[in-house]
Amino acid sequence: MTAIVTAEGLGKSFGRRGSTSPPVLDGLDLELQEGAVLALLGPNGAGKTTTVRILSTLLKPDAGRATVGGFDVVRDARRVREIISLTGQQVAVDDKLSGAENLTMMGRLAHLPRRVVRDRVAELLTAFDLADAASRHVGTWSGGMRRRLDLAAGLLTRPRVMFLDEPTTGLDPRSRQALWDVVRGVVADGTSVLLTTQYLEEADRLAQRIALVDGGRIVADGTPAQLKRQVGEAGVELTLAAAADVERVAAALAGATVDGARVRVPTDGSVAHVRSVLSLVEDTGVAPEHWEVRAPSLDDVFLTLTGHAGQEHPARTTGVAA
Amino acid sequence: MSHVLSDVSTMTTRGLRLVSRDADAMITAVVLPVIILLMFVLVFGGALDTGTEYINYVTPGVILLAAGFGAANTAMAVERDMSGGMVDRLRSMPVSSWTVLSGHVVASLVKNLVTTAIVFGVSILLGFRPAATALEWLAAVGMILLFVGWITWLAAFVGVLVRSPDAAGGFSFFVMFLPYVSSAFVPVDTLPGWLRGFAEHQPVTPVIETVRGLLAGDVAGAGGTAPGDVAALAITWCVGLGLVFAVAAGVAFRARR
The missing domain is CATH 3.30.70.790 (UreE, C-terminal domain)
Structure with missing residues (x-):
């Protein structure tokens, strides 16, 4: 097995110079194997989103290094962008465009030939069960449909690595289930996935490995079964x-x-x-x-492995891109 | 680099679709300028003595005022992109970063071209009789677009900087006043001395004088400078401010995380 995403000793602070606010990332290491799913599990403010933003070239780390597909995320950012897709916490689709228009725009921006865009858009709309609504403005869609479209927008180019930042936060149970099916399909097509979540169940269902994030570092990692055994x-x-x-x-x-x-x-x-x-x-x-x-709940996992409850860290929620 | 043109055209198409499907933006672009024109011509016009038919005097001013209102919509659209996750997605793709902003700016230029045509159309129905040749018309529209260009780059800069839609919307408050304190609606020599100084030396006045001069062949005000000098001053203002705010918007865009 080869690692397609690696991070070594990532550090990042958002405080002003000389301030005493704790770092958001404090020596975070991780490895995602090709074709696998890795879940970063942790509470708000643990550093999950910052990690994803560094790996997807949106943010430069203060310390450490990271690679995606063998390319350094800082020095070879452009090469990294060609093989990844990012689905952030906020749905990045235009409400006033139709589903098909949204996808076509992303296909054009990915510089795919027109014919390829047309075929791929039709294919994804069908695969994600959005074909019936494709010509309606996305503003009239349900939250789950918008989220699926958001994911589809990142898949036009068949990325090698997909970053999903809390993909099901705010979705009802049925939409969550549908989204999990979509992610499994993406993985079956050969894409490696790094996802962040606050839900143990979600990590359990989707990931081969779970890394527990707290205070800007990985405090435990292993298969879901290994982690649960540690928790009791x-x-x-x-x-x-x-x-x-x-x-x-x-x-x-x-x-x-x-x-x-x-x-x-x-x-x-x-x-x-x-x-x-x-x-x-x-x-x-x-x-x-x-x-x-x-x-065992996420709270128990945290209580056992970190000695404190998996609640928001008040000291770390200010000034941090959540 | 070969993708830049196609990226800008993709983002412009997006910008135009968003504008044309946004009721608020469409009212600002189409209905509001017509109402303002009617108000100035029918309500204030009778009381104002500008030495010429008031409709001939005021039409260019209404168009520039509309550009200011429209720019507020651009600021809000840019702010929406910045805070709504679209910018994150685009920055994680191999797309050059200022493409997002330039798409909004080009869309704004097209939108204002439509507004300009509508205002001229209604104005002509109301009795506006420009004496311009085809070339002078072209030059006048070009001057208007240069003005729209700088004010839209300013709007894009504001949209990148602010952190809420309300703050972006508040931008219109500022740009609304620029045309009022110029020769757009009244001759500057009717203003009190301290205001006249500002009115004579702000960008709207030379732009207005140039457009008015081109359309009517009647260059008034601006301290009696020759028409060519006024046009050069207007172009310098617009290109200069446009460059400054385009660069500032680009830098702020990159710096924001």
Whole structure:
């Protein structure tokens, strides 16, 4: 396997000279293998978008180096631009143009011959299930359709690497599913994909490797299965009314952890195990206010691997291109 | 470099489509100038003594005023591109960066050509009788386009700089006043002394005098300078400011991240 995207020690600060604001990127390394999907997973302000902007030649790093297809993203920016496509957080299509007009414009700007543009536009509109709406102004389309068109606009040239910055943020579950199918199709055609997301599920569904980003560096990476093993399994979580109840319930359950009014026991999620946990609770005579079975969430991943919750970093949200 | 022309033409087509499908821009380009023309001719015209038929005096001024309004639309369109992700996409493609801006500028020139034709048309219906030859007409329209050119590059510069559509829209407030404080609507010698100094030395006045002179063969004002000198001054203003703001817009475009 060969790496098609590499980054070594990327650093970037947006603060003014002499200011003490923390760097947005602080020695970030990554590698995307040819034909694979790598997900950068992390909260707002972690440095995901800045990484994508550097790799897609929009921003110069302060430190470190990065290559795409063997070309340096700073020195050979023009060559890099010929083999990539970027789909940013904001949908970059014109509302007052039709779907076909939007795609044709991008094809012309990619300097494809007219006939190739025409064929490719028709092909992509059909493949992305947009052919019926193709002649209507994009402003009248749904969010999911606009997002698919946005992706299609980046695919006219059959790029070798595609950067997707939070492609499904703000989409409803069905549109998200449709977009995932589109991305899988792109990968099947041989394009390597680097995507950023705040959703563990999305990274899990699409990527062979997940890199966890926090504080401008990669804090963990591996296959989805490896990461989840590090985080731990699902748990039964009980919320109790009184401190005495918390003690009694925790004492009755082997391997329980206590967090304030909550008691948590790891579970494999099977009916038999959950049932045995609940009968142990029942035996204590305590009635929990609330209980649920919770799968590991992005918050758990962060709590486990970084020691803090995966929330926005207040210190880092100002002055940063999110 | 071989792609520059095709890129500019692609972006111009886009700009024209966006303008022609934007109700706000179309009203600004077509309806507003006609209303302003009617207002000046029918409402104020009777009270103003400019030594000539007022419609002959005011028509070029209305066209330049319309160019200012139209420029505000350009500033807003550029701002939309900058903040809406389109610029990021284009910059990640092998397209030269100023192509985006030049597309808006060329589209603005075409749009203003249409506005100019409409204003002249309505004005002639109202009794405007220019004595210009075909060549003088051509020169007058060329002068107008030079003026539109610099004011549009200024608009593009503003569009790149500002961070909200409102700020881009506020641009019209500034450009609206330039033609008012010139010889566009009243002779400058009717202004108080301190304003006259500004009016005589700002770019709109020589442009107005040149266009008026070309159309009517009647060059008034501008301190009695010869028509050729006024035209040279007007061209210098427009080309100079156009270059300054084109370069500034390009630099700001590259610097913004």
